[in-house]
């Protein structure tokens with residue numbers, strides 16, 4: 001797909017062609033053929049009118065202008081030109097046209113589906129490739145709007161663009177035939193059409209600008225609504241919701257106003273088009289017949305073709321305006337695509353196979369927007385050791401954990417796993433060895449089994465593994481008491497669970513994944529002390545089995561860690577086990593006495 005959307009008809013064509021390829025060209029060929037068939041069928045009306053007028057059975061060709069070759073063709077294949085043969089040929093032409101039309105419509109249905117799939121798949125791939133650092137820079141509302149509402153607009157834009165293209169090609173076919181029939185008439189009509197088009201250009205520009213404005217408001221609206229949903233409890237409890245709904249209402253009012261504006265312009269276009277066109281035609285016929293001595297027959301044929309062409313022109317303008325109306329969607333998705341492309345994670349091919357010895361950080365520095373959040377960090381975490389990061393809020397604990405998961409890339413220094421630079425490996429394959437448990441448990445709207453196994457097939461081995469991890473996190477009784485056992489739905493539309501139960505489901509998922517490294521980022525801090533103790537016991541049992549990195553504010557949680565790292569303003573202040581640290585760090589002693597551990 002072209003990365004940048006260029007605002008020109010060719011730019012739009014290129015944008016769609018990159019997705020649809022030669023099927024788009026084939027569509028164009030069919031459209032041209034359709035126009036030619038239609039023009040040919042119409043040309044046969046003239047000899048028919050003559051038959052009716054003369055009552056004769058033989059048609060003269062002089063009233064058809066350049067289109068007389070259609071009648072001559074009867075002679076070339078040895079057919080007499082009479083009412084029967086002309087009518088039969090006309091029926092044949094329109095039957096073929098009907099078939100081509102059907103073919104074209106089916107092709108377009110197929111194109112739409114292919115476009116939608118390509119668009120959706122591309123967005124999924126872009127999201128998958130998006131780096132975490134890039135995600136932090138992007139606005140969640142904007143992403144959500146682009147992958148939901150704007151996709152619909154984008155598809156509409158594609159349909160309207162195809163419609164415009166088809167109408168233009170059919171229009172060209174008619175115009176060529178009209179020129180063949182009577183070129184002077186054709187010339188004047190074209191000039192008149194161009195003049196009227198100039199008048200409507202301003203309207204199209206206004207619709208285009210308004211459409212882009214509407215999409216921007218859509219992003220804003222999605223951003224607000226996501227925040228309102230995410231912070232629903234808080235907003236409700238504090239009666240702040242009212243303030244938020246005021247903001248939403250303002251955006252809605254603005255969108256309504258802009259949509260009205262577009263509607264008004266469209267009504268003006270729709271209602272003035274026809275009278276303007278008829279006026280142009282009438283003027284041209286009077287001039288030609290009275291002052292240029294043209295034959296009315298060829299003007300009539302040219303007019304017939306032009307009548308169709310002008311109808312086509314109306315269709316072109318209508319579908320083009322429809323395209324412009326949805327252009328905002330095209331632009332939003334194209335812009336996001338560019339941003340996502342810039343923020344994508346480029347990863348080497350080499351897969352990380354097995355974690356064997358240690359994780360080592362050497363003089364590691366990490367900056368957010370060139371402001372250091374971690375400076376000169378040195379540490380070695382041997383396999384199956386448990387380490388803890390402690391320190392005041394903002395000291396850099398989560399940032400350090402995010403660097404170890406490779407979600408954030410070091411700005412300076414080295415990050416070695418088993419003595420090798422981790423960035424030489426495919427980072428996704430390394431992340432496959434990591435289990436991450438945060439303060440907010442991740443629960444999907446699906447049953448217990450799928451939540452824990454992440455939709456693993458229900459084979460006897462997987463079921464056995466499922467129950468073994470459920471046992472490890474002490475959830476057997478909980479699952480057994482559910483109405484549908486492991487098939488009970490959790491999450492948004494499922495049963496309500498306590499924070500502790502949710503957290504244990506999250507831990508079970510990581511254990512089922514068979515990871516090597518478990519990162520627990522404030523995993524128990526949202527829980528009451530009794531539940532925390534309970535989960536802490538489960539975690540303690542895992543000690544020695546996994547390489548564990550624990551971030552905690554409560555020091556009781558990390559008492560048994562092999563090494564505790566005390567961070568302060570992004571620097572490593574001290575390290576050692578609990579008792580060692582008590583002996584060497586005044587800051588740690590203070591923290592311990594404050595928490596009465």
Ligand SMILES: Nc1ncnc2c1ncn2[C@@H]1O[C@H](COP(=O)(O)OP(=O)(O)OP(=O)(O)O)[C@@H](O)[C@H]1O
Pocket residue numbers: 136368369373391392393394395396397398399400
């Ligand atoms: N996305 C971000 N962009 C810019 N600065 C950030 C970002 N995330 C964190 N920081 C800054 O980096 C520093 C370290 O933050 P970090 O979240 O790692 O601290 P922490 O020790 O985990 O804090 P807490 O205990 O409150 O979770 C802080 O000064 C913070 O303001």
